[in-house]
Amino acid sequence: MTYHPKSDFMNVMMTRGFLADCTDYQGLDEALSKGVTPAYIGFDATAKSLHVGSLIQIMMLRWLQKTGHKPITLMGGGTTKVGDPSFRADERPLLGPEQIDDNIAGIRRVFSAYLTYGDAPTDAMMINNAEWLDGLNYLDFLRDIGRHFSINRMLSFESVKSRLDREQSLSFLEFNYMILQAYDFLELNRRYGCLLQMGGSDQWGNIVNGIDLTRRVLDQEIYGLTSPLLTTSDGKKMGKSQSGAVWLNPDMCSPYAFWQFWRNTTDADTGRFLKLYTELPIEECDRLGALDGAEINAAKIILANEVTMLLHGAEAAQAAETTAREVFEKGGVGDDLPTLTLTADDVGSGISIVQLIVKSGLAKSGKEAKRLIAENGAKLNDAPLTEAGMMIDAAALSAPIKLSAGKKRHALVQLG
Numbered sequence: 001m002t003y004h005p006k007s008d009f010m011n012v013m014m015t016r017g018f019l020a021d022c023t024d025y026q027g028l029d030e031a032l033s034k035g036v037t038p039a040y041i042g043f044d045a046t047a048k049s050l051h052v053g054s055l056i057q058i059m060m061l062r063w064l065q066k067t068g069h070k071p072i073t074l075m076g077g078g079t080t081k082v083g084d085p086s087f088r089a090d091e092r093p094l095l096g097p098e099q100i101d102d103n104i105a106g107i108r109r110v111f112s113a114y115l116t117y118g119d120a121p122t123d124a125m126m127i128n129n130a131e132w133l134d135g136l137n138y139l140d141f142l143r144d145i146g147r148h149f150s151i152n153r154m155l156s157f158e159s160v161k162s163r164l165d166r167e168q169s170l171s172f173l174e175f176n177y178m179i180l181q182a183y184d185f186l187e188l189n190r191r192y193g194c195l196l197q198m199g200g201s202d203q204w205g206n207i208v209n210g211i212d213l214t215r216r217v218l219d220q221e222i223y224g225l226t227s228p229l230l231t232t233s234d235g236k237k238m239g240k241s242q243s244g245a246v247w248l249n250p251d252m253c254s255p256y257a258f259w260q261f262w263r264n265t266t267d268a269d270t271g272r273f274l275k276l277y278t279e280l281p282i283e284e285c286d287r288l289g290a291l292d293g294a295e296i297n298a299a300k301i302i303l304a305n306e307v308t309m310l311l312h313g314a315e316a317a318q319a320a321e322t323t324a325r326e327v328f329e330k331g332g333v334g335d336d337l338p339t340l341t342l343t344a345d346d347v348g349s350g351i352s353i354v355q356l357i358v359k360s361g362l363a364k365s366g367k368e369a370k371r372l373i374a375e376n377g378a379k380l381n382d383a384p385l386t387e388a389g390m391m392i393d394a395a396a397l398s399a400p401i402k403l404s405a406g407k408k409r410h411a412l413v414q415l416g
Contacts (some may be wrong), residue, residue, distance in 0.1 A: 007297050008067040016275040020201040020228040028223040039064055039196035040072035045080045048106035049249035053238050056227050062114045071124040073111050075104045078133030079180050110248045113311050119169035121384050132187045146217050157205035160218035178206050185210030189220055201226040204397055255312040259320035262304035267296045278306035327410055339412040350391035360411035379404040
């Protein structure tokens with residue numbers, strides 16, 4: 001695409017790799033050039049934290065604010081009661097209002113690290129779509145909003161088609177989700193002058209629905225912009241590590257484990273991730289990403305430090321790097337390693353080393369832990385583990401022990 005944007009925000013989106021598609025490049029660019037533009041991304045409150053998979057969207061909102069516009073973080077307090085069918089193989093479990101409110105409180109803490117909330121023109125707003133969805137009258141909604149939606153068109157969207165093609169059940173409840181999301185855009189435009197919805201490219205159909213609905217009902221010109229659905233260069237979904245989702249809240253994923261996730265980035269992804277997840281100048285991202293051999297490791301440490309600093313602060317990033325150096329370079333035991341604390345009852349007369357490897361998150365199952373030991377990939381206090389049947393008793397835990405899986409993943413086990 002040869003379009004050269006006038007607005008700083010569109011320039012950042014295009015040059016740093018955030019842009020997959022846009023409903024009207026020129027129209028949006030001109031709107032952004034005229035003054036403060038409110039824009040939103042919706043987040044469902046299905047857990048107490050977002051994970052790394054949502055970080056590209058959070059960074060888009062951060063850049064929006066940094067370039068002089070107004071980010072709206074829309075929490076799906078209403079839509080979480082329904083569940084988004086997008087590219088899922090099954091229906092989401094339904095949550096109660098208390099659990100949803102609890103989740104929103106947890107997610108709010110993540111956003112406050114990246115965005116400035118307040119009453120100034122470019123300060124962020126956090127809005128809950130329960131504000132308008134909870135009080136909807138079903139018959140009024142059908143008459144005023146439902147009549148604008150074509151079932152034929154809804155069936156053609158990839159998120160719906162993929163479920164139907166696999167002959168998996170798609171409930172009427174979930175089918176309504178795209179109408180509710182379209183209605184969110186209409187209400188945000190009506191109440192807050194929101195002109196832009198952003199999201200991952202799997203949300204394209206939902207975004208277009210919202211634009212069409214708002215044009216029809218309010219006769220307003222609004223826009224949509226999507227980011228690529230990120231996978232790592234080895235084909236894995238972004239945001240997943242060997243031990244599961246990499247959460248953004250520190251009580252669900254320690255700053256050290258978060259730092260380590262980024263330090264373990266593959267060589268091929270380093271330059272791209274520096275552009276997306278840090279605010280380093282593009283030229284510097286390109287320079288660091290082009291390094292090879294042992295030098296690329298220095299670039300990965302910069303990536304890990306920059307991303308951790310944005311979320312957890314400079315002190316946490318520095319502590320994580322110091323711990324990593326202690327562990328990898330000196331073979332020591334860092335204070336900041338993921339720690340499994342056991343009670344005397346947990347240990348009893350002895351606990352197997354296989355169980356400890358699983359409980360500490362270094363393996364997902366006993367089978368995987370045994371394979372790790374068999375392939376000489378496990379260590380106990382930096383010495384190779386060779387006996388899968390080894391038992392650890394309370395006396396052995398009088399001082400913390402260090403478990404390792406490969407060269408990069410470590411955990412401490414101690415008695416509480």
